[in-house]
Amino acid sequence: MTARIMIVDDDPLVRSGLKLLLGGDLELDVVAEAANGQEAVQRHTADPVDLLLMDLRMPVMDGIAATSELKALDAPPSVIVLTTFDADEYVVRALAVGADGFLLKDTAPEDIVAAMKNVLRGQPALSPSVTAALIKQVVDRRPEPDRGSGAALATLTEREHDVAICLAKGASNAEIAAELFMSVATVKAHISHIFTKLGTTNRVQVAIIMHDAGRA
Template structure:
């Protein structure tokens, strides 16, 4: 099934680049573009889309306010925020209003496509550096619980899974973990799948918090 995509960015060159990137996937179709958040909200109201690639800093209405408005629409689209910076407050604010993903614009094209796929499947998508920023916010805002269930779950990881989880918690990408631990990216992905299951986690942020609460990072 083809997903209808809207690209929202005040830079026409960025919109053009994203259109080319998205156009390379036959399951995606760019059906609308907007140069500011207000126009994006108007276009979605006129002809709803499935997914929006959203810039943060724009005139008239910024990406956070636009995301909030789109998430209040019926039906609401999935929203992936794309930005050139990963300041902690922007990460938290974007996710707080309902963003399904938060990626830096210098994220490799294949990872952006993978993030779109993840969001279409109902999974959140955060670039490694954004994950690290969000973890810092969470960790700074509360004392670690180090409760028994978390400790038991982490103890159930194999040594190799624990190494992968620690690197993941430090914000490393799959490719960086593979290089650091001398394994293939496919093997890293398999380990991460097992880690998610054992820790009852649905995303990398939850794994990272568990590893922090267990005192491993």
């Protein structure tokens, strides 16, 4: 089934570029564009889409306000914020109002497409740098680290431990593969094993365990 996509950005060149990027994928169909958040809300209300790629800073209504309005609907669409700004305040505000993902515009095209498909399947999508920002916020706000998490880490193999350290830094799969001289497929396999052994479901949880155990 083809997903209906709306691109929301006040720069027509960005909209054209994203439309071109997505044009060759049979699972994603760009059916609408909007130059600001208000226009996006109005167009979605008139002709609903499945997912919006949403810029942050736009005239009339910004991306955070638009996301908030869209997520308040009875049948809200998925929203991925796609922006040049990775400041912590933007990440937290966007996720707080219900954004399903937060990607930077320098994200590789294939990763943007993969993130969109993940979100449409109900999985969150965050750029590595955004993941790192969230990890920092959570760790900084925790009153006392849980040093008992070291017991769970003891179940990891040496290679899995190396991968977990990279996850704690917010590294992407490709970056981990390059740093540890392994294939991306092998990295994904290690991450899957790490999730199972640590009882986690995402990279942020792994990173928090690493920080709590003093391993990152």
